[in-house]
Amino acid sequence: MKINIIPEKGVLDIFFQMVKGNIGLVLDESKLYLLEARLNPLAKKNGFNGYAELISNLIIRPLGELHWDAFEALLTNETMFFRDEYFFKGLTHFLLPELIKKNRLSKELNIWCTSVSTGQEVYSLAMILQDHFPELSNWNLQLKATDVCKTVLKKAEEGIFSESEIKRGLTPLQIHKHFTMVDGKAVEYKINDNLKQLIQFDQVNLIKDLPISMKYDLILMRNVLIYFSAETKIQVLSKISSNLKDSDSCLSLGASESLLYETCFDRFSVDRLTFYKKKQ
Ligand SMILES: C[S@@+](CC[C@H](N)C(=O)[O-])C[C@H]1O[C@@H](n2cnc3c(N)ncnc32)[C@H](O)[C@@H]1O
Secondary structure, three states: OOOOOOOOHHHHHHHHHHHHHHHOOOOOHHHHHHHHHHHHHHHHHOOOOOHHHHHHHHOOOOOOHHHHHHHHHHOOOOOOOOOOHHHHHHHHHHHHHHHHHHOOOOOEEEEEEOOOOOOHHHHHHHHHHHHHOHHHHHOEEEEEEEEOOHHHHHHHHHOEEEHHHHHOOOOHHHHHHHEEEEOOOOOEEEEOHHHHOOEEEEEOOOOOOOOOOOOEOEEEEOOOHHHOOHHHHHHHHHHHHOOEOOOOOEEEEOOOOOOOOOOOEEEEEEOOEEEEEEOO
């Protein structure tokens, strides 16, 4: 018979604070199933008798690699190519044409995907730029892709996707044009170098001081704020606003995310596309 040992409430509270303070993720006792599913494999790998023992140990030792392994295990990295059809259509037919028109003299376009997970989001964006805007070929184009999680970033940077990943969101034509099949045990597809070369990958934790001083025309912060507390969201939004280049630069959030609280952003809608600009 399998007996699950549940961590004591006091221990859990300290661990939850630790997680929130380091990656922003808000947890409570209703998420015990998640702790068990995500942390038991890590506990076993490190010689602990289950996730409860691992957590009890983490709260008394100085912050180190094992903590970060645990934090990474708790992150949700769900993503897919062209996630949210309306966003990518709006990006192609409204937002990017507007930004390109505005920057036609400087011939410079800077875009930052702040929580890129395994890369599908930024590669979708790169495909749009190449397929729909050939005039950008002689522009200075900067695509920055960041995430707090080193494991997903490594995969994003490799740009190799399984057959099931590639089939989520891409048409056969897009696969044919932008990927090369990789020989190996399983069928895998590698993003072509001409797209990969456009992107710079980096580890950035949105809830810490941002190491990025660069200003962007467009910032994608999609499907990450949902994991933060209202207070953390406001802090992150306030910091990120200083990375927008000017009053025409845009911030995009996930389809289910909205700014219902007071922030430094105004909301705009064009058809079914929603985006935000810094309040004037
Ligand atoms: C659900 S995925 C969304 C991926 C992609 N943006 C999309 O919409 O498909 C959330 C991503 O946010 C990242 N994340 C969570 N907390 C973060 C933080 N504090 N700083 C940066 N990235 C974070 C996770 O590692 C994960 O890859």
